[in-house]
Amino acid sequence: MRTRLAPSSTAPWRISSIRTQRCLCSAPISHAQEASALNPNSTAEQPELSRNPMPDSLVFPEKSSAEIGEPRCEFTAPVSRKWGLGQTEMIATLLSRRNEPDSALRYFRWAEKQPGFASIVDPFCIMLWILIGSQGHHRIARYMLNHYVTSGSDPSARILVDRLVNCSRRFQFELDSRVFNYLLNSYARSGRLIDAIDCFNRLIESDIDPLIPNVNFLLSALARENMIPEVLGLAGILDSRGSECNAFTIHIIMTAYLKDGKVDEAEQYFKKAKASGLELDAAAYTTAIQAACRKPNSVMACELLNEMRKMGWIPSEGTITSVIGACVKQQNMESAIKLKDEMISSGTPMNLVVATSLMKGFYLNGDLDSALNLFDKIVHGGLVPNKITYSVIIEGCCRAGKMEKASEFYTQMKLAGIHPSVYDVNSVIRGLLRAHLWEEASKQFDEAVESGIANAFTYNDMIYRLCKEGKVDEASNVWHKMVNQGVVPSIVSYNNLILGHCRKGSMDLASSLLSEMQESGLKANVVTHSILIDGYFKKGEIERALGMYDQMIGRGISPSDYTYTTIINGLCKLGHSSEARDMMKTFVEKGFVPTCMSYNCIIDGFLKEGTVNSALGVYRDMCECGISPNVFTYTILIDGLCKSNNIVLALKMLNEMRKKGLDLDIVAYGTLINAFCKRRDMGNARKVFNELLEVGLSPNSAVYNNMINGFKNLGNMEEALALYKRMVNEGIPFGLETYTTLIDGLLKEGKIVFASELYTEMLAKGIMPDDIMHTALAHGLCNNGQLENARKVLEEMDKRSIAANVLVYNALIAGYFNEGNLQEAFRLHDEMLDRGLTPDDKTYDILVSRKFKRNGYRQGASSI
Template sequence: MAPPLLRLHASFLCSLAIALLRAGRLSAASHLLSSLPASSSPPAPLLRRLIPALASSGLAAAAIRFHPADPVSLNAVLYSYCRLRLLRPAIALLRSSRPTTVAYNLLLAGLSDNAHARLAPAVLAEMCKRGLPFDGVTVNTLLAALCRNGQVDAAAGLADMLLLHRGAGMDAIGWNTLIAGYCRVGDTPTALSVADRMTAQGLPMDVVGYNTLVAGFCRAGEVDAARGMLDMMKEAGVDPNVATYTPFIVYYCRTKGVEEAFDLYEGMVRNGVLPDVVTLSALVAGLCRDGRFSEAYALFREMDKVGAAPNHVTYCTLIDSLAKAGRGKESLSLLGEMVSRGVVMDLVTYTALMDWSGKQSKTDEVKDKLHFALSDNLSPNGVTYTVLIDTLCKAGNVDEAEQVLLEMEEKSISPNVVTFSSVINGFVKRGLLDKATEYKRMMKERGINPNVVTYGTLIDGFFKFQGQDAALEVYHDMLCEGVEVNKFIVDSLVHGLRRNGKIEEAMALFKDMSGSGLSLDHVNYTTLIDGLFKAGDMPTAFKFGQELMDRNMLPDAVVYNVFINCLCMLGKFKEAKSFLTEMRNMGLKPDQSTYNTMIVSHCRKGETAKALKLLHEMKMSSIKPNLITYNTLVAGLFGTGAVEKAKYLLNEMVLAGFVPSSLTHRRVLQACSQSRRLDVILDIHEWMMNAGLHADITIYNTLLQVLCYHGMTRKATVVLEEMLGSGIAPDTITFNALILGHCKSSHLDNAFATYAQMLHQNISPNIATFNTLLGGLESFGRIGEAGIVLIEMEKSGLEPNNLTYDILVTGHGKQSNKVEAMRLYCEMVGKGFVPKVSTYNALISDFTKAGMMTQAKELFKDMQKRGVHPTSCTYDILSRFEILCLSGSYLVIVKMVHDPAVETFSYLCGLDHRIIGGTVGGVLITAELFRFVATIGNFPVHVFVFEWIKNELAERTSAILFTSLWPIQGYCTKHLPSQGKKRWLIACRKGCKASDRRAELGLVLDSGF
């Protein structure tokens, strides 16, 4: 091809590339130019158009290929490199060419924008070395670079050098740059002195200089000085503009309130100064800060009408505020609008949305938003990474959080105290206190001092996992480090002490902190009041509630919720309702927590009708039920057998946008189990799966546990096959459920076969596995085979626990293996375990059957000494074998009738005819027994009297009536029911005397007898 033709071809390709670049088709333009032969040389005028087009499109590397020689092309490529933050290629290009002053000015501007201002003096020195003159733009650019990097003194030194040594003057832009630099670092006095030097040089202050000083004073909180500057500005004949008023508006919104800001705004508009997007964005932010979201949104919508379209700051402010206020749906809607309008999102917006998703425990969404930020060429900062780390730690993914922390350090992004505190919180939640302490040490080594949040988190963790002494040691370490106690620490200490049963110590600490001048808040009082209620100390709880009000801290909704919750727990629903009424009278709105508390209490008592009434009241008050509300009600309805109502509520829950959770699934299936509605268990499970319940190992284990508890092993096997078909592998809980199911369905051999299968699949058994097998052996009288199970337990490195010993002792007791039962009993108590009452009953029963009364009585005493309360069954065992009456003592009976844990009526009905007939212990002891019975309430003594009459023991009947029952009020009546009259006639025929109607005392019969 001839050279002219080649040149023509190159010109055509270059023209086409320019057209493609203008159309935004960058990849097509780049591909087209790559096909251009290296030997071709487009005309210089065309290159002067092509190179800037490539550079402005970000294709600086492609532009370099054409060796930009003329100043315009060279400057275009330099500008492109600087804009893309490619400073090394920019410097290399500058040094390999013949640049002008403009080229160096562009490089200086690039250094300033990319936080490399420290290199600016060296570039200026190189410029001087190459003999290039610097102009006002050079000086101003250099000053801006240094000031932006915080090197204001260096900038001032440079200005002095230029003025004194080089005789170069500075224009207003340079002086204003210095003023802005000092204002930015908060040094307003020096900024004012620079302004004085400027006027001394013969340059009057312009509107930019005045505005800079006004903004600096407002930012420093010196609003009076800012007003003085405004007055000086007017006196100098400089008219204020929107940039003058905006700093005042921003200051008022942040400190004195939005009303003053709006007063100034209205005055500004009256003076003919129209607001811009910055002014209106500041007002939107102020309204959001006050929680006035409706007004903020209305002003946001007015911005377009006044010609100040919302920018990314306005959108980000509103999105961030709505997200933090928990109004995520509205913030996401604004985000969609922002994207559709082409408003570029910044890192603040992404971080705010990540934070909102994190607070909703949506870890995947947080990661997605970070990915979107990266795809928009936004580099995450420390705050962004901290949000991600905090979300991961709260979700329990501490290992992944550690990896993110390493990534931060690799990118030279320094973690701060919040970052480390989040990681420490993650380890504390998992009980890994050693790791948490290690991170605290790491913080201190890096010069980051742990704050009250760090120490409060550690105190909480040590209280929970290592006890009071360890937690208080952390507290003392905190004091030694000079960290002052605040409300957060007090709350951690009070909460920890009361959780450990030390409510008195918690109260003493609370009083000490309050007396030392520390200002305690609602949260502190609420924590203590809640602890006092749960400790049963209602009077003191109310006393602290009164103290709260005496300190002019009116109770908020949380305080009322604590009172309502605790009263409901104590069964005092009327009092709880009165608190609800008082809460409304105080102008406080009950929230979801308030109603959920009362609904939970009613459902716990089986009062589902009252709970549903509260749900209706809740809806009428425009309070939306949440997942807790629905979970509680649905479980409560299934628990009472109201299946259709429960299904209706489940449908309502799904229509309200709630997906059944694993908690919903577990509570509902357990409720069906308790009400023995086994017919609906599988149907409900399937319904929840169709409603969006995510099937995982937890869901299947819950279903298997419920089915196996009732011995429904065939259905459980079908569920297991479905689970395996879904690719979900069984775990220890799965096999434990199946073993229990086989034990419950009387297939003990299948239970042991399942255990063998468990080992074959390399799934480790736990203590519950072995206890279930032992329980099966005990139930079928095969406790003699327990040794095999105990050997397996030992192989697994497990020790018997309280339940293990209860099963073994009970099993051997039932089989009359007294020696082995007592050996195990002694071993059990020697290890500090306390036997259950059923274990004692089995031992006492075994000894009484053998007539070993002394040993039985010793066990009975030991039982009470260890704080185990006898039940009616215990007393029945003793009375049945005549221990009490043979000894001529009824003291144990006296203890029994005053024991709230014993059902007196059921016990006395089981005394049988040995005592009723007076054959043991005689009439006097029997009379005394009835005297004690009568003192505790209207017990139907007539049952026994009639038995005596039937057995022709009339004389003994009269003796009982006259010696025991006559002095007791409430047993005498002149009007007997018809059944009573018939029995009275029988009594008379049998020899009872009716002279003074005293015999009626023993014949008070209820109509149902």
């Protein structure tokens, strides 16, 4: 296709911009020179254009004449022109043969072989225009361009384009875009991609649109060389000009966006092309699916997959595999399984990548059994699990706490000749630590250290878990081992050990670690400071906690919401709820957005301090700020109001909670039941208990213990024992507290045999009595006249190294006084003093009042 170029407004060409020294006929030809050039017989003196040494001339292969069917011809140069042909003469001769392309080509080939011939640009450009003007000589023009570009003797691409345009205009050749497309293609094919880009840009600047096949070839060549920014740069130019592209262009540019990590741009480019009505192909759709999978957007990926099928295209196995992977990442297991089934039904067997993805999806959804079944299925089907497959199934078992199965796969993996990665080792160690299998975890850890595979994450996992369990000394040993092995502690390592020391209350050690960390070049982050602030609050050191906060601000570290919440909670726990409320207002001014939990901390603090009105004031502030109270908020309020004997207001809060559509949880129900039980209002306690059952909640041991204790305090052991039997039938775990309440109640009712049976049952379960149980036994037995058995209780306490208390001695002393054994009563009093126990008012009340009572009785009896 030929297009006429409008007159150029480009600035005059500058010789200085040429990369190689050669004459480009940049200056216009004078009238005399032009006349001489156009008349070969003219005797006018030819101007000398250049005396610079010329580069090697363009030389065609020896067979080129035969190949293009050129007749041989000889031209004779004037003997007097020793310096060689002049550019003006060449131009004039070529122009005189512009309608005879074969003759012009023979002359050009003869001229290039002459001594001193230079590969000057303008004659070459004119030769190209002559050839392109003849339909039968296009192939020769392409060959000349290819040879010219690969020889490396040409000027810059921009200058060559400009000279072609200039020659077309000056010598009235019709501008044919094929020359420029051949040139662009030659640069791309020869691997001169920077020159190809320059050529493309200059063509665009000259308002010449390259043909899209040539553009695609250039884009592909750039993509192969991973010149992604250049691909996207050309794409931007095409888009801004509204150039017509085809499906292959879309595919190349989308692929470039994906390589550059610009998934959204790739997706939008596809949508725009689709909306424009461009006929896309399977490759473009496949690339769009890959973009959707990268996000991941499994819904879009599935939709595009269905569109491909409707158009009759069969998606590749790799494409379907990618979509299944995207579905798994978004936990869209239903679609993933459906695609897998379709894949198999179409005759494509499930591959290892799909199977591995599905296994991961299953265990992430909490369905480890399906993952294990699929593993067995692929093994029996002939697939050989690889390193990734084993890693996935091991991680799944570790997360589910199935450490025996995880160890089995770990061993199987090693037997298959696959060396576990540090990721696998860390998964197993984390799983063992979560399962509290310390010995096995330590063994795996030591093996990892000895083999040199352990990394910072391995050590961090051990340090964190040990610190969490309060085993700070063991964590410190792991720390020293890490340093000795040459593994540099990270900020996470320091934070974990600092957390351990803070939980143990060793704030000086935690502070020294902070200094050590900073000396090593690591900067403490917001997590570090928040841990220390929390540690100081738990230690009760408010000033040091707030001082650490000020240090953090001074170091330019922005507090997190966790930091603010830690300060608010710490102040409230230490009885400074008013200060916490004031600080929260300051934090809000700095950008902190209080949560429901923040308000809950302050409400709970005020209630524990006994300032109910302040707590209700914070509750109202919370509602006015648009923060909806949650179940925990109401539970705190109901509990606090009940404890302050504001049961009416507590019930009002309960009704308000229900009006807002909030359902009570087991904690809220338990709080109400406990409040009614303490008030000995077992009627309302029973109503709340029944409501709890009606809404489908299961009472826990705390609720049952409150109810049992409430009925015991009323002397209604029948109801208490009925609840106990219900606990047993429903499998609700119970322990010493339940047994203590029941045995105490039974002894008070004189049911010694039943109490003894429960006590025997308790011991059979391995539940050992504490001082409270022993006290209840001593009182109960003494009140029932079982002094010898009561005395044995004191002996059992000595055997179990449980210190006897004043209450036990008071019961025994009162018992012996009632029996009239004053000597034993006073002996027990002396024994109590020998043990270092201080008698209380009850003790002296028994000793004094009952002694006088006993003496008065005896005096009265003797007088009678």
